[in-house]
Amino acid sequence: MRTPHAATAxxxxxxxxxxESHPPAGGSSVRTRSQHQRRKRIVQAAAALASRGGVxxxxxxxxxxxxxxxxxxxxxxxxxxxxxxxxxVGEEIxxxxxxxxxxxxxxxxxSGRAVDVLMRATRGLMRxxxxxxxxxxxxxxxxxxxxxxxxxxxxLLRVAADGLAFDEATEEQLALAGSLSSVWVQELLEMLxxxxxxxxxxxxxxxxxxxxxxxxx
Numbered sequence: 001m002r003t004p005h006a007a008t009a010x011x012x013x014x015x016x017x018x019x020e021s022h023p024p025a026g027g028s029s030v031r032t033r034s035q036h037q038r039r040k041r042i043v044q045a046a047a048a049l050a051s052r053g054g055v056x057x058x059x060x061x062x063x064x065x066x067x068x069x070x071x072x073x074x075x076x077x078x079x080x081x082x083x084x085x086x087x088x089v090g091e092e093i094x095x096x097x098x099x100x101x102x103x104x105x106x107x108x109x110x111s112g113r114a115v116d117v118l119m120r121a122t123r124g125l126m127r128x129x130x131x132x133x134x135x136x137x138x139x140x141x142x143x144x145x146x147x148x149x150x151x152x153x154x155x156l157l158r159v160a161a162d163g164l165a166f167d168e169a170t171e172e173q174l175a176l177a178g179s180l181s182s183v184w185v186q187e188l189l190e191m192l193x194x195x196x197x198x199x200x201x202x203x204x205x206x207x208x209x210x211x212x213x214x215x216x217x
Contacts, residue, residue, distance in 0.1 A: 039087075042067040042074060054134040088131075093151050093155070110213045110214070111206070114156050114160045122188060153178045153181050156213075160216050177216070183204075
């Protein structure tokens with residue numbers, strides 16, 4: 001996963017409300033596009049700060065200044081720092097999913113395809129270890145609902161079980177893919193703490209994936 005903070009736009013004092021789930025018809029498309037761009041700019045600014053100083057560096061006022069938006073605007077989009085952390089994680093998963101769409105895993109087995117996805121995610125996150133550490137630790141302690149677990153579980157199901165959708169999976173399939181996702185998070189933490197090498201993480205993920213997803217289809 002590439003870190004979503006490639007650029008930040010020039011400051012703006014715009015204080016429009018965030019995107020609506022169902023934007024009204026007519027001339028609202030330009031407004032909605034502007035809101036989407038503003039939200040993306042905020043997330044990029046937060047990721048850039050976290051990559052250099054962890055979640056502690058993601059002070060809301062600093063994020064607003066870096067993104068070029070008013071502080072009130074930032075709070076309309078993201079009521080708390082944890083909401084902002086969740087958005088950064090969502091952006092990272094979006095990038096991983098785009099990578100997989102462009103270059104699907106080529107392994108012949110379900111477990112092999114899952115390993116491909118998880119190690120691709122590991123390589124991406126480890127390019128920005130401070131950001132990875134901040135995001136993983138924050139999500140473990142999150143007091144708000146996060147999409148991270150379900151999205152990673154759904155992604156593993158799709159690649160391992162021939163496109164199986166999250167809402168079509170059985171309870172057992174969800175448990176197996178979710179367990180592998182949890183193993184990966186723990187191994188990633190151990191790697192960030194310096195207790196695992198990349199090769200050790202890969203080997204442990206391979207073993208867990210083979211045991212858990214061998215008969216996932």
